[in-house]
Amino acid sequence: MIVIIYVINSVHQEVVNILENIPGITWKAKVHESMKDKSNVPLNKIYKSKVLPQTKQASKQFIPVASKEAPDQWDWVQMNPGCSDFVPEIGNCGAAAHVSVMNAFSDFCCFQGKDADRVEYSPQYMLNCDPDERCTNCDGNPITVLMAWKFLIDVGTVPSQCVSYKSGVTGKTGKCPTTCDDGSQIPHLIRAKELINICKSNQDNEETIKQALINGPVSTMLLVYEDLYYYESGIYQHSYGSSIGWSVCEFVGYGEENGQKFWKIKNVWGSEWGETGYFRIRRGSPYYGGESQIEYECVQAQV
Secondary structure (H helix, E strand, O other), X not given: OXXXXXXXXXXXXXXXXXXXOOOOOOEEEOOOHHHHHOOOHHHHHOEOOOOOOOOOOOOEEOOOOHHHOOOOOEEHHHHOHHHHOOOOEOXXXXXXXXXXXXXXXXXXXXXXXXXXOOOOXXXXXXXXXXXXXXXXXXXXXXXXXXXXXXXXXXXXXXXXXXXXXXXXXXXXXXXXXXXXXXXXXXXXXXXXXXXXXXXOOOOOOHHHHHHHHOOOOEEEEEEEEHHHHHEEEEEEOOOOOOEEEEEEEEEEEEEEEOOEEEEEEEOOEOOOOOEOOEEEEEOOOOOOOOHHHOOOOEEEEEO
16 A cells, blocks of 8 residues: 555656746646545546537627726736635545536635625535536536536535535535425525526627626636646646546636736636636637637626
């Protein structure tokens, strides 16, 4: 056992050493103990497809508001930390879409004043109650950001105080609950009103995302590469390793540092990873769909 642990640690450190010696790299890498302890469970349970699943969903195209011209920088976390400083962690369940979208919904309800104080809404309720069977397991099935938001529009959810997120510990889902965890009655379900398609294929979506962010956070798909697991700080660009699948995360801001434009993203790997759970990624990448396809499929909901 000691030999196995030593080999695993050596492999992780070797990747960090490779990243540290790549010329011109714009971010720092480290071995995250929280990722090692989970034996790369999130890595194994992200949806393992390099092709984004196609989902038909009625949505309207975001129309920029002239009076809300996007400024040079924006950061919801700094502007309103009470609404956005909670970083979720998927734990032992491949439920990135459920956890990230529900967190974005919680953020948005707070930013828009729907909740006087931030209410954390339950990803577990979605995991257990979604009528689409593809959405009710921890195995990293092709759950897109659209599918997760569709549940919030069609069905709704309850606060996590009623139904807490347990799958991150157990690695399993359960039956749709008829009562809260404490045995009390399930409250009135809270729904999103409408889904707005922010990103369009075959076009540069940078300005559209910036304008949408003024209204609140934006949910997006992300093509995860192996090196992202070692991100510590800086402006991420894919530098080493293969793509391993799609995940879901949340735009919360943007800016520029030393001439390099970036998006600020809230991830679902806990606050011990990255920049206290967030990461910055290259904005305005020359690649189609942006760096790691983060500008390819993104949406915003009205609450």
